[in-house]
Amino acid sequence: MRIKPFISSIYLSGLAISLFVFSVNLHAVTQLNFDNLTLKGEFLQGGIVIGKTIPGSKVIYDQKPIRVSSVGDFIIGFNRDEAERVSLKLIAPSGEQFSRQLTVQKRDYKIQRIDGLPKSKVTPRKPEVLARIRKEAAQARQARKLDDDRADFLEKFIWPTIGPISGIYGSQRILNGQPRRPHFGVDVAAPVGAMVVAPASGLVTMAHPDMFFSGGTIILDHGHGLSSSFLHLSELLVKTGDVVKQGDLIARVGATGRVTGAHLDWRMNLFKRRVDPQLLVPPMTTVKNSNKH
Numbered sequence: 001m002r003i004k005p006f007i008s009s010i011y012l013s014g015l016a017i018s019l020f021v022f023s024v025n026l027h028a029v030t031q032l033n034f035d036n037l038t039l040k041g042e043f044l045q046g047g048i049v050i051g052k053t054i055p056g057s058k059v060i061y062d063q064k065p066i067r068v069s070s071v072g073d074f075i076i077g078f079n080r081d082e083a084e085r086v087s088l089k090l091i092a093p094s095g096e097q098f099s100r101q102l103t104v105q106k107r108d109y110k111i112q113r114i115d116g117l118p119k120s121k122v123t124p125r126k127p128e129v130l131a132r133i134r135k136e137a138a139q140a141r142q143a144r145k146l147d148d149d150r151a152d153f154l155e156k157f158i159w160p161t162i163g164p165i166s167g168i169y170g171s172q173r174i175l176n177g178q179p180r181r182p183h184f185g186v187d188v189a190a191p192v193g194a195m196v197v198a199p200a201s202g203l204v205t206m207a208h209p210d211m212f213f214s215g216g217t218i219i220l221d222h223g224h225g226l227s228s229s230f231l232h233l234s235e236l237l238v239k240t241g242d243v244v245k246q247g248d249l250i251a252r253v254g255a256t257g258r259v260t261g262a263h264l265d266w267r268m269n270l271f272k273r274r275v276d277p278q279l280l281v282p283p284m285t286t287v288k289n290s291n292k293h
């Protein structure tokens, strides 16, 4: 919403420059202006970019048509290991087509190699546990499929809880040469019971009290396929179908599921793509004490 006046002035004047700065450049937020199209966000792996085009246009990202709002807003994102170039095609209401190749900057992830570990003595999981894990994964997948017309993703995101960052997006451990699943969330260490607020408005698409891996888990949809997931919660204060506003209390931090200590694991998806929520919020250190929950 905050970029609207600028966008309209671009359309009116036909200028394609980006000398205007709207907010403090906390990360490497870039604004690219093309004819009929403005892109603003982080052009790097895990990044999210908000697009604005002429209402009624069609946008094809990565060979698939994506939702464009009635006022021309859309959102694209990049995976942890996204290729260096991604394609974006625009079909204007006039039928005119524009194609862009976007460059996605590569990121260095924290990789921890641990060798010489004794062979795992973990007993294989029972069939009923495996069935439960599969069922829960399907539930989460279903919740993240929603392609809703709301555009809550245009809000300036806030931290859902405050505390030291104890885990970051993309990090990975390689144990005895075996790469483990990368960590896709940002972990915030906070005591059991600390407040979890909605980082942006949204619709609760899943509120599960006890998932095998992630314990108490909420998925909050921000529109156009962008969703936040909150893991290891001790208490859920919303239910599936609830609509919440940014800053609303939705849950409490916990240590449920497979964890070693209390923390909030905040993840973000753009449909199946895993994006980095930390890129959307100001650095934790700049958050004032008065914002402490």
Ligand SMILES: [Zn+2]
Residues within 6 Å of the ligand: 167, 183, 185, 186, 187, 264, 265
């Ligand atoms: Zn985590």
